[in-house]
Amino acid sequence: xxxxxxxxxxxxxxxxxxxxxxxxxxxxxxxxxxxxxxxxxxxxxxxxxxxxxxxxxxxxxxxxxxxxxxxxxxxxxxxxxxxxxxxxxxxxxxxxxxxxxxxxxxxxxxxxxxxxxxxxxxxxxxxxxxxxxxxxxxxxxxxxxxxxxxxxxxxxxxxxxxxxxxxxxxxxxxxxxxxxxxxxxxxxxxxxxxxxxxxxxxxxxxxxxxxxxxxxxxxxxxxxxxxxxxxxxxxxxxxxxxxxxxxxxxxxxxxxxxxxxxxxxxxxxxxxxxxxxxxxxxxxxxxxxxxxxxxxxxxx
Amino acid sequence: xxxxxxxxxxxxxxxxxxxxxxxxxxxxxxxxxxxxxxxxxxxxxxxxxxxxxxxxxxxxxxxxxxxxxxxxxxxxxxxxxxxxxxxxxxxxxxxxxxxxxxxxxxxxxxxxxxxxxxxxxxxxxxxxxxxxxxxxxxxxxxxxxxxxxxxxxxxxxxxxxxxxxxxxxxxxxxxxxxxxxxxxxxxxxxxxxxxxxxxxxxxxxxxxxxxxxxxxxxxxxxxxxxxxxxxxxxxxxxxxxxxxxxxxxxxxxxxxxxxxxxxxxxxxxxxxxxxxxxxxxxxxxxxxxxxxxxxxxxxxxxxxxxxxxxxxxxxxxxxxxxxxxxxxxxxxxxxxxxxxxxxxxxxxxxxxxxxxxxxxxxx
Ligand SMILES: Nc1ncnc2c1ncn2[C@@H]1O[C@H](COP(=O)(O)OP(=O)(O)OP(=O)(O)O)[C@@H](O)[C@H]1O
Ligand SMILES: [Mg+2]
Numbered sequence: 001x002x003x004x005x006x007x008x009x010x011x012x013x014x015x016x017x018x019x020x021x022x023x024x025x026x027x028x029x030x031x032x033x034x035x036x037x038x039x040x041x042x043x044x045x046x047x048x049x050x051x052x053x054x055x056x057x058x059x060x061x062x063x064x065x066x067x068x069x070x071x072x073x074x075x076x077x078x079x080x081x082x083x084x085x086x087x088x089x090x091x092x093x094x095x096x097x098x099x100x101x102x103x104x105x106x107x108x109x110x111x112x113x114x115x116x117x118x119x120x121x122x123x124x125x126x127x128x129x130x131x132x133x134x135x136x137x138x139x140x141x142x143x144x145x146x147x148x149x150x151x152x153x154x155x156x157x158x159x160x161x162x163x164x165x166x167x168x169x170x171x172x173x174x175x176x177x178x179x180x181x182x183x184x185x186x187x188x189x190x191x192x193x194x195x196x197x198x199x200x201x202x203x204x205x206x207x208x209x210x211x212x213x214x215x216x217x218x219x220x221x222x223x224x225x226x227x228x229x230x231x232x233x234x235x236x237x238x239x240x241x242x243x244x245x246x247x248x249x250x251x252x253x254x255x256x257x258x259x260x261x262x263x264x265x266x267x268x269x270x271x272x273x274x275x276x277x278x279x280x281x282x283x284x285x286x287x288x289x290x291x292x293x294x295x296x297x298x299x300x
Numbered sequence: 301x302x303x304x305x306x307x308x309x310x311x312x313x314x315x316x317x318x319x320x321x322x323x324x325x326x327x328x329x330x331x332x333x334x335x336x337x338x339x340x341x342x343x344x345x346x347x348x349x350x351x352x353x354x355x356x357x358x359x360x361x362x363x364x365x366x367x368x369x370x371x372x373x374x375x376x377x378x379x380x381x382x383x384x385x386x387x388x389x390x391x392x393x394x395x396x397x398x399x400x401x402x403x404x405x406x407x408x409x410x411x412x413x414x415x416x417x418x419x420x421x422x423x424x425x426x427x428x429x430x431x432x433x434x435x436x437x438x439x440x441x442x443x444x445x446x447x448x449x450x451x452x453x454x455x456x457x458x459x460x461x462x463x464x465x466x467x468x469x470x471x472x473x474x475x476x477x478x479x480x481x482x483x484x485x486x487x488x489x490x491x492x493x494x495x496x497x498x499x500x501x502x503x504x505x506x507x508x509x510x511x512x513x514x515x516x517x518x519x520x521x522x523x524x525x526x527x528x529x530x531x532x533x534x535x536x537x538x539x540x541x542x543x544x545x546x547x548x549x550x551x552x553x554x555x556x557x558x559x560x561x562x563x564x565x566x567x568x569x570x571x572x573x574x575x576x577x578x579x580x581x582x583x584x585x586x587x588x589x590x591x592x593x594x595x596x597x598x599x600x601x602x603x604x605x606x607x608x609x610x611x612x613x614x615x616x617x618x619x620x621x622x623x624x625x626x627x628x629x630x631x632x633x634x635x636x637x638x639x640x641x642x643x644x645x646x647x648x649x650x651x652x653x654x655x656x657x658x659x660x661x662x663x
Contacts, residue, residue, distance in 0.1 A: 200385035203352050208399040208446075209373030218398070222389035 041284075048277035061274075068278035078279060081262040088175060088246070088258055089239040095179030097232050100186025101224070105216075107187075108194045125184035133248035136177060140164055170254035174246050178239065186231050193227045194220070233294045237287060259283050301486055302363030302453040303328045304349060309358035311344050311510075318344040319510045321358070326454075331480050331487040333501035335494060337533065341510040342490040346456050349488060350379050363453055373402075378447035380457040384439045386431040392442050393418075393427040399450040417445045420479070437468045444479070454486040461496065473500060494534050498522065506530050524649060524663075528656035531581050531649070537613060540587075540623040542580045543653070546573050555580070555595065558619025562595055570645040573660045579651040584613065584626040586647040589639050596642035602635050614639075 048068050050061040072078055107118050124132060139146050140163040148160045163173045197220065205215045243260040246252065252261035259279065267276035304326040311319040318341040326332045334342045347353040349360055351372035360367050367375055378399075386395050393414055400410045418424045421441045431439055440460060447455055460476070461469045477500055480487050491497055497504045498518040506513040506521060506529075514526035525531035531539040545556040553564040553572035564572040573580070588594060600618035612627045616639065625641065633639055650660035 198383065198385065200381045200383055201387065203372075204379065204381060204385040204387075204446075205398075206352065206372045207350055207377065207379040208450075209402045210398075211373075214402060218387060218390075222387075 044277045044280050047273055048281050050274055052273035052277070054271040064274055068274040069282070071272075071275045072278040072282060075275075077257075078259070078262055081257050081259045084171070084256065085240055085258040085260075088171070088178070088256070089236050091175045092178030092182075093232055093235045093239055095175060096182040096235060097186045097228060099179055099183035100188075100231070101190050101228065103183060103187040104190035104194060105220075108191060121187060122184045124181045129181075129244045130248060132181065133177075133245060136173075136249060137164065140173065164250050165254050167255040170250050170256050174249055174256050177245060177249060178242075181245065182235060182239075185235065186228075189227055189231050190224060193224055197223045237291050237294070240283075240287060240290075301328055301484060303361075304454060304486060304488065305361040306345070306349070307359045307361065309345070309348060309355045309360065311341070311348060311353065312356045317510055319348070319355075322507075322510070322512055324505055324512060324515065326486055326488055327503075329484045329486055330502040331477070331489060331500060333497040333504045334488060334490045334507060335497040335501075335504050335534075336492060336507035336513075338492055340507045342492070342507055343458050344510075345507070346379075346458050346488060346490050349454075350377055350456050351375050352379075376450075376453045378450055378452040378455050380443050380447050380455065380460045382459040382462055384431070384443040384463075386439060386442055386446070388431050390430070391427065392423065392429055392431075392434070395431070395442055396427075396445050396449050399446060403450070413449050417449045420448070421445050436464050437472065440464060440472060444476070448479070448483065452485070454488065455480070457487065457489045459491055460489075462491070462493070469496075476500065494536065498534070504534075506533065508533075523647070524658065524661070525581070526658055528579065528581075528651050531651070535583060537584050537624050537626075539581045539583055539649075540625075541651070542582075542618065542621055542623065543577070544580045545577050546575045548572075548575045557598060558621070560599060560619060562598060565593065565595055565645060568593070568595075568645045570648075570661070573648075573650045577653045578660070579653050579656075581649040581651060582643050582647055584624045586644050587623075587625040588642045588644070589625070589627065589631075589633070590642075591640075592642045594642035594644050595648070597640035598643070600639055600641055602633050602637045602639060605633070605635055616641075 049064060049066075051064040051067070052061045103121050107114055107121065138144065140148070142148055142160040142162045145160075145163075147163070148157070151157045152160070161169065164170050201219045201223075202215055205219050210218060241260065242258075243264070246256055246258055247261060247264070250256045252258070252265065257265070260283070263276045263279045263283070266272050266279060306322050306324045309319055309322045310317070322341075322345060324332075324345075334345060336342050344353060348355050349362075351367065351370060354368070362375060362377070372379075387398065390398065396414045396417060397410050400413060405413075414427070415424070418427055421444060423438065423441050423445060426434060426438060426442070431442070434442065440463075443460065447457075457476075461472050464472060473496060476489075489500060491500075498521075501518055503515060504518055504521050505515040506526075508529050514521055514530050516524075521530060521534050525534060525539065528541065531541065542557060547554045547556065552566055553575070555562045555564065555573075598618055600616040600623065602614050603617050603622075604615040606613040606615070607629070610629060612629055612631050614625050614627055614631070614633055616623050616625060618641070627633070649658055651657065652659045
């Protein structure tokens with residue numbers, strides 16, 4: 001102990017020490033946020049306001065004003081991509097949430113081998129995107145694919161089907177892939193919520209005379225509704241942003257060019273970095289516009 | 301309204317035996333209380349009657365029909381849960397209507413019955429609220445209402461009052477009693493609270509470790525407990541148990557308590573207990589202090605005095621054995637004092653020292 005009066009403001013000193021500690025603890029996250037989020041964001045905005053082509057990449061580029069934005073929004077391909085993105089995200093997320101709900105209900109009740117099923121169901125979500133996408137491509141390949149072989153053997157189709165390169169099959173396939181790959185995410189959340197439903201509610205409903213469907217409708221569904229909406233919203237925002245799955249499956253061919261792929265093509269095929277950056281900024285604005293109200297709704 | 305009959309019902313959960321050969325008849329229209337300590341199998345018995353659990357062996361009859369394999373919803377019973385189990389997303393009115401809706405009762409009748417039950421329970425104001433907007437007592441009323449609205453053949457209630465505070469519990473207790481008598485519906489009521497059991501039950505069935513100990517009116521169970529366990533579990537403070545040795549002498553008997561010998565009072569109208577070692581039971585309020593008549597005097601020393609407001613409890617040492625007597629609040633005995641006890645022969649029971657079963661008086 002210091003003698004009393006040695007420090008006229010011990011509380012003030014403590015406060016300052018705590019402040020220093022707080023900055024020290026914040027330093028690493030701050031640096032990484034600036035490096036990974038803020039810098040690219042600012043650089044993207046700068047790019048979107050300049051005429052950045054292959055020749056001017058990395059060097060000084062002429063200021064373009066809003067020309068890039070005008071070019072982007074008058075580009076019909078971008079609007080087509082927006083439509084594809086929204087349809088893809090809605091359908092894919094709906095499918096993954098639906099499958100996740102079904103899977104969660106299936107593995108919620110105890111049965112022999114339930115643990116194996118739960119682990120198996122997680123596989124699509126935890127496996128690397130590149131490997132599962134290539135497995136799908138191989139399975140669906142018109143020439144070597146197992147799916148076409150099996151369908152032809154069964155007499156379900158006349159000749160081989162080009163799942164990933166004909167419209168509208170390719171779109172349906174990427175939606176199916178999204179549903180398959182992300183249903184475990186919904187399943188985990190739904191399962192956690194299901195475990196929290198008081199079992200007496202089901203017992204009360206049984207005694208009241210409710211059958212399985214009525215128990216689902218009057219007990220399970222109202223308990224899950226909020227969680228399902230939240231999972232749907234979060235997955236929707238993530239899917240709108242998603243690049244790798246569709247890129248790996250179709251590369252954007254046959255009516256599957258989503259906005260992130262349009263940006264990619266504009267930047268790295270047409271080398272029009274300014275317009276691509278303007279597209280990115282628009283996508284960001286769209287996501288913020290949709291995301292902020294959603295977060296307000298669910299986060300206290 | 302129906303009789304419920306459990307015939308040698310045994311229930312095992314893995315290695316745990318929750319019920320063993322439980323045979324019990326709940327008479328038409330009566331309120332039978334299943335009483336016992338935590339984990340004795342009360343809830344299990346109730347859940348088996350409801351069909352929420354299947355017995356390992358034995359059978360259940362409701363209204364003269366065997367119900368094994370019959371779905372809970374088809375048994376026409378209502379269950380009231382300790383946690384109320386109200387549907388949280390439904391309003392009070394929707395909760396009350398649910399059993400009717402599921403059974404496809406017409407809308408007019410549904411509405412009439414919900415209103416009738418709400419009036420009966422005094423919850424008419426609450427019909428538009430959701431369960432989380434209700435107090436514990438209100439939720440309990442809604443849970444009762446949901447049971448009543450269907451006019452089932454029997455009510456099954458699993459500790460319905462244990463989540464309420466003491467005052468409300470007493471209030472709801474008499475309300476349940478009143479409702480049950482008015483509706484005349486066969487009721488099985490589970491509790492571990494012996495006061496609740498005594499005040500509520502037409503009859504009380506005492507359960508211990510999955511085994512039925514005794515069935516009888518509250519008075520029978522209180523005055524003539526079937527064994528040491530019931531004697532200790534029913535009544536507060538519990539029945540006193542004194543180790544004695546009974547010696548027959550000519551036409552009378554002497555009861556030895558430690559080194560004291562108490563002559564059996566002649567002409568008291570009750571015969572003496574059987575000769576040999578015995579555990580003598582008597583209620584704390586049935587001992588007189590100071591002077592007879594009765595069996596005595598039993599010398600004892602006051603160890604501790606507990607003031608309860610309406611009464612005083614004296615904890616005594618009688619030749620090394622602890623007993624408790626209840627005295628009026630103005631009683632003046634203090635710790636350290638010696639007292640003389642006289643016991644009323646009519647209020648004595650004797651238990652076998654080894655088995656704990658009551659052996660005297662018979663019946
Ligand atoms: N589903 C179950 N699985 C395994 N054991 C169980 C199950 N239900 C009850 N038991 C066991 O059976 C015994 C009786 O349980 P029960 O719930 O009937 O007791 P209870 O008399 O209602 O007790 P309480 O007063 O605490 O509610 C206990 O030992 C309990 O652990
Ligand atoms: Mg219980």
